Structures are given as C-alpha cells and as structure tokens.
Amino acid sequence: MKTIIGLDELRAARLFLKGTVGLVPTMGYLHEGHLSLIRRAKEECDHVVVSIFVNPTQFGANEDLSKYPRDLERDLSLIKPLGVDFVWNPTPEIMYPTGYQTWVEVEAMTRPLEGTMRPTHFKGVTTVVAKLFNAVQPHKAYFGQKDAQQAAVIRQMVRDLNFPIDIVVCPIIREADGLAMSSRNKYLEGDDRKAATVLFRALSAAKSAYGGGERDAEKLRAKMKEVINAEPRAQMQYASCADYDTLEELDVVKGKTLLSMAVLLGKTRLIDNFVLG
DSSP: EEEEOOOHHHHHHTTTTTTEEEEEEEEESHHHHHHHHHHHHHOOEEEEEEEEEEGGGGSEEEEEETTTTTOHHHHHHHHHGGGGGGGEOOOHHHHTTTOOOOOOOOGGGGTTTTTHTTHHHHHHHHHHHHHHHHOOOSSEEETTSSSHHHHHHHHHHHHHHHHEEEEEOOOOOTTTTTBBOOOOGGGOOHHHEEEEEHHHHHHHHHHHHHHTOOOBBBHHHHHHHHHHSSTTTTTEEEEEEEETTTEEEEEEBBBBBEEEEEEETTTEEEEEEEEEE
C-alpha cells in the first residue's frame, strides 16, 4: 500500500489501476464505520483508493477544525491489512491553492437540518468531494448512512453534474449500546458518554411507534423530542421526519423516510438517523 500526497503522483498511480476503482473519502481518525466502507469497496471493485483529508472548508468559524482528531500513522495501520491500492493524503495547499475561488453548491437540499445549523458546511463538502472525484476518477464512491444528509446531497450533485459514479451508502456501524460510531465520540467523557445513547433510544422509540402503525410525521418527531428532553444532559437541536431522497419534512409517512436528529451533549454535537420503509 502506497501513501500519496501530490496530485501529479496521484494521477500517475491512477493510470496503473485497470478495471473498476472504488473511492472511500474520509477525514481520518478511522473507526470501524470507515473500515466497513473499505471492506465493501474491496468486495465490489478491482481496486480501492482511500483519501484522508481534513477539509477546512466544511468547518464553520466557531467549529472544531483545530481540535479535529488526527492520527495518520494509526489510520494507515488500520487500512494496510485491508488490501487498499493507495491512500491519498493531500495537503490543504494542494486542494485549495493560493487564489482559489471555485465552489460547487447544491441548493435546496442543503438548507434544512444540518444546513440550518451549519450554513456553510455543505458548500465545503460538495466542493471537496467533486475535487476528489475529479482527481481519482472512481467508478464507485462509498459513504456512510450516519451522514444521511451528506449522502443525499452528494447523490444530487452526482446526478446534476453527470458524474459517471455510483454512490454506495453503507449501513451505520454502532457501539454495543447503540451509539453510532463517529470520530467525534472521543470527545465524550463520563456521564456525557452514558447519556449519548439517548439518540439511539429516541430513534428507536419513533421506529417502534411507526412499527405500531403510526404514520403521522409530527407525532414521530414529538416522540423523538420527548425522549431527548427527558435526558437532562442532552440539548435537542432538531428532530426530523423527512422524505429520504428530497429531505422535505413530511406530514404523513408513506414511502422511504429518514428519521434524523442532532443533539448536543456538553460541547459535543452528535447526529444519528434511522431509515423507515
């Protein structure tokens, strides 16, 4: 497995990959969720490329870019046994050279949910993912269901810009107590870590209501809020019951539906979701 930094070296290495290429874009500090994406890519593609890049443009002014966990040596040790062809670890200067001024932006779909809380976030995400796609030229790209809105936005971008890439969204990997795996979980300490299971419990309560026949979307949202509000350490930011593809809030649940939420536990912001139907 080779680690590549420069863009010219990446392009030269890409020329030697014959057959289908799968890309797993990451920001590093890998966990089992990321590794499950790599394994899926290995199953489905002749070659696999992993990118590791902490993208500065998707962090807001008051967010945790400087504190975002980084450990490249650890990441490479986790990736190496999986049989990846190479890892691309570009610098910010390579991705955003002096004078950079070009952006890719998906409009309506990025405004609700995470877009309300983090208004510049998706502009950074779609721009960097488009740049990764242009550089690596994959046939398939692998993303986790935990970032459900991100996956929906990238699917829209791929359709709109005619990228010849299949977007594969893989299931959330959870801890034994239901907490969705995330690089930010390392920030949780003591009672906050115990309280973090409230997201899984809230989503489970809404899913149980759905399983019992409830189709009123507002009642499902209320069920999630009820469970979150009962946890004194948790601060609800949003609870959503939306169309899976468009992310428009529903009145009545009919087809494939996304239950999602964002919750603050101390200074740590967590997101999670279930898919219904």
